[in-house]
Amino acid sequence: MMDYLRYYIVSLMMLIGIVGCLLGGYWLWAGISTYGVLFILALLSKPDHQPRVINHPLIADIPLYLHLILLMALFAAFSWRVGVGIGVPAGWPTGIALIGGIASLVWLSAAPNVPVMHELWHRRDTFSRYAGKFMTAFLADLHRDIPHTDTHHLHLGTPEDADTAYRGENVYHFMWRCTVHNYQTLWANEKKRRIALDMPFFNIKNLILWEIGIALLIPVTAGLIGGWKAATLVFLVQVITKFVVEALNYLQHYGLLRVPGSAIEVQHAWNHLNWWDRVVGYEITNHIDHHRDGFLRFDQLKPRPEAPQMPNVFVCIISAFIPPIWFKAIAMPRLKNWDLNFANAAERTLAKEANRRAGWPDWLAEAGQSN
Numbered sequence: 001m002m003d004y005l006r007y008y009i010v011s012l013m014m015l016i017g018i019v020g021c022l023l024g025g026y027w028l029w030a031g032i033s034t035y036g037v038l039f040i041l042a043l044l045s046k047p048d049h050q051p052r053v054i055n056h057p058l059i060a061d062i063p064l065y066l067h068l069i070l071l072m073a074l075f076a077a078f079s080w081r082v083g084v085g086i087g088v089p090a091g092w093p094t095g096i097a098l099i100g101g102i103a104s105l106v107w108l109s110a111a112p113n114v115p116v117m118h119e120l121w122h123r124r125d126t127f128s129r130y131a132g133k134f135m136t137a138f139l140a141d142l143h144r145d146i147p148h149t150d151t152h153h154l155h156l157g158t159p160e161d162a163d164t165a166y167r168g169e170n171v172y173h174f175m176w177r178c179t180v181h182n183y184q185t186l187w188a189n190e191k192k193r194r195i196a197l198d199m200p201f202f203n204i205k206n207l208i209l210w211e212i213g214i215a216l217l218i219p220v221t222a223g224l225i226g227g228w229k230a231a232t233l234v235f236l237v238q239v240i241t242k243f244v245v246e247a248l249n250y251l252q253h254y255g256l257l258r259v260p261g262s263a264i265e266v267q268h269a270w271n272h273l274n275w276w277d278r279v280v281g282y283e284i285t286n287h288i289d290h291h292r293d294g295f296l297r298f299d300q301l302k303p304r305p306e307a308p309q310m311p312n313v314f315v316c317i318i319s320a321f322i323p324p325i326w327f328k329a330i331a332m333p334r335l336k337n338w339d340l341n342f343a344n345a346a347e348r349t350l351a352k353e354a355n356r357r358a359g360w361p362d363w364l365a366e367a368g369q370s371n
Helices: 008-023 025-045 060-086 092-112 113-121 126-139 143-153 169-197 207-226 228-252 275-280 285-293 314-319 324-340 346-358
Strands: none
Touching: 008 025, 008 060, 008 092, 008 275, 025 092, 025 275, 025 314, 060 092, 060 113, 060 126, 060 207, 060 228, 092 113, 092 126, 092 228, 113 143, 113 169, 126 143, 126 207, 126 228, 143 169, 169 207, 169 228, 169 324, 207 228, 228 314, 275 314, 314 324, 324 346
16 A cells, blocks of 8 residues: 555645645745755665555556646645735745745755656656646746657767766756757757748747747746736746756766667666655656666666665755765765776776766776776
8 A cells, every 4th residue: 555655745745835835924935845854854764675566557646647736736826825925924034935935846846746747758648748748837848758758768878868967067067058958959850840841930830839838828827826926936936947857867877878879777877766765756766777668657667776876866966066065975986886896898998088088086997997
C-alpha cells in the first residue's frame, strides 16, 4: 500500500502552497518552507534501494493527473491573493511576504511538478503527453519535451547534448546556454517543418505561435483573477522557474562523458537514491534506468546502487547555486571517482581532455591511468 501512497506526499506539498496563498500574509512562505523540511528529512534518511511493487498502474497514476489540477489551483490561489491584497498586518512589510509567495510558486512549479511532466511526456498515449506538455506552460517551456526526447535521450554525455553540463561549467552559464540552445532548436525545427509544408510563419499550424499563446495564457488568466500585478508576477514566476528547471537538469549528467554513438551504460547518469529523492522525483532519480529504457513507467524504474551516485537532490541543488562548494565538495570528488572507477578506456581519454579544459587536476595521470 505504501508504494501507492508515498507519492501523495508530493500532492501534500502542493496543498500546503495553495493553503498558504489562501491564508495570505507570511503564510505565503509555506510552499517554499517544504524545501527546508525535505532538506532536513533527506539528510536524516538512508538510501532506498527497494524496487516499487505496483500491481494496479491506473491507481498509481492518480497523483500524476491530480498535479495538473493542483498546479492550476496554486497559480489561481496566488493570483487571487495578489488581487485582494497580500494580507500582512498593518505596518508590516508586504514585500517580504510577496517574495515568499513568488519563491513558493517557483519551487512548487519546479521540484514536484517537473518530474510529473517528465513522466507524462514519456507515456505513449496522446492525452498524457499533451497533459504533460500543457503543464510546461507554467514554466514557459512548452517545447521542452521535443529536445528532451529527440536530442537528450539520443546524445546524452556527448557534445551534441545541450542538457549535459560541461566539466567546470557553473550552473548560471549552463542555465543560459541550455535555454538558448533549446529555443534555437525549436525555432530551427519549426522553420524546417514550415518550409517542407510551404507554410507561412503566421499560420494556425505554426507550433511556435501555439506555444507562445499557451504560455501567455497563464499570466493572462492570472490577470483576469487578480489584475495586472498578478499577471506580471506570474509571468516573472514562469521565467524564473524555467531557469530553475535547467538547474535541476544540471545535476543529472554533470560532467559525465560518453563516446558518440556508443551504447548507454550504467555509468552514464548520476543517481540520487535517497528515499525522499525518489518520492519527490517520482523515481526519476533512478536516472540511468530511465535512460536505458525511456518507456518504463516511474514505478518500474529500478534503483541501481552500482551506478554513479550523487548526494540527495536537496543538498545538490543549493550547492549548485554556490559554484565553489559545488565544484570542490560535490562535482570534482565524484567525477574523479567516475574517471578512475567507472569510465572505460575511451571515456578516460575524453575525461583527461575535459579536465584539462576545466583547469582541473590530471588525476588520471596521478593514478597512472592516463590511457
